[in-house]
Amino acid sequence: MSTFPHAAIVYALASAFLFALTNHFQSLGLMGSDARTGSLINIATGAVFYWLLAPFVVESWYWFTWGTVLFAMVGIIRPSLSSLLAIQSIHVMGPTLTSALTASAPIFGALFAITLLGETLDFKTAIGIAAVIAGGVVASYSRQGLVRDWPLWAIVLPVGAAFIRASGHAVTKLGLEDVPSASFAVLVSNTVSLAIAGAAFRIEGRPISGTPKSFKWFVASGLSAAVSLHFLNSALQIGDLVSVVPVVSATPVFTMLLGLFVFRRERFSWRMLVTISLVVPGVMLVAMK
Structure with missing residues (x-):
């Protein structure tokens, strides 16, 4: 248990707000570009941001730890794949x-706990x-029945992003027990993700498409996401995953309120x-379990 549980909650709320802001920035950027370009710029912005901070927050011994390996493993799937799914x-x-x-991430966290840690499924969780x-189901419903302005298969996109994020949270928390640096965790993960996303662009021969205005929104979303991940990792470092x-x-x-006001x-x-x-x-x- 964390000695400062309220600090963990404040960090988590700050992360939630910034994730919501990221969603809106990405949505604005997509008006003049595509999801893959947005994902690449988003990840690159976060990686550059933390490399600029590295001289002030990274100690040399961090690199030679098991925690670094875990952060790199997270980077293979997050934020490269999770960001692409979320943006799409x-x-x-x-x-x-x-x-x-994508708020279903704790659902997958609970399932990981049940299947891997032997915990039970209680009534509240069910x-x-x-x-x-x-x-x-409600999201898919309209007066004409299950008629939407988006295809039903699209549910796989946000739910897939949630699954990846949940697994990433668990592995990141393990890494933070070895290397207690929220910023270093983001630095390693984003750098690995950037290498993967960049390689995918090169192999596919994709051009970076979009307008200068859309690029600015993607950069803004990258900065917002990068700071959000720092707050999230800080919360994971001092708090419990299920909390x-x-x-x-x-x-x-927050997304709804920002969109409205x-x-x-x-x-x-x-x-x-x-x-x-x-x-x-x-x-x-689910979290109350």
Whole structure:
């Protein structure tokens, strides 16, 4: 248990807010570009940001530890793959539904605990999982039935991103027990992800497409995501995984509020509101286990 549980909660809330801001920045960038370009710029921005900070936050012994290996393993799938899935989901489904469905990350965390650690599935956890599933059904419903302005398979995008993030959180926490530096964890993970994303671009022969304005939004999203990951890792370092990740799931609430009061660019339907109302409490119930 953390000696400063309230600090962990504050860090997690700050991370949730910045993740929501990242979603909106990415959505604006996608108006003039594509998901792969956005993901590459996002990851590159975060990597450059932390390399600039490295002389002030990294100690030489960090590099020769098991923690560095774990951070690198996380970087293979996050943020390169998780960011690509999330950005593509924002492009197809919009930032609010994406945030709501990626809030299912603690569900996967609970499943990891049950299957790998031998924990039991209690009533609250079962109700929480059911609420998240119900949220996905509501997101697909309209007066004409299951008619959407996005394809049903698109649910795989945010849920896949949530699965990757949940596994990444668990491995990152293990690494932080060996190397207690939230910034170093982001530095290593983003650097590995950048190498993978850059190699994929080169192999596929893809051009970096977009407008200068879209690039600026992607850079902004990269900075926001980078700082958000720092707060998240700081929370994981001093708090428990089951307590931190559900608080980060407040992201869809922040996304909705930012979209309504700041960006004023997304239409909110009853489906979105009900989805958020089901998913967020459902995740919280899972965390109460």
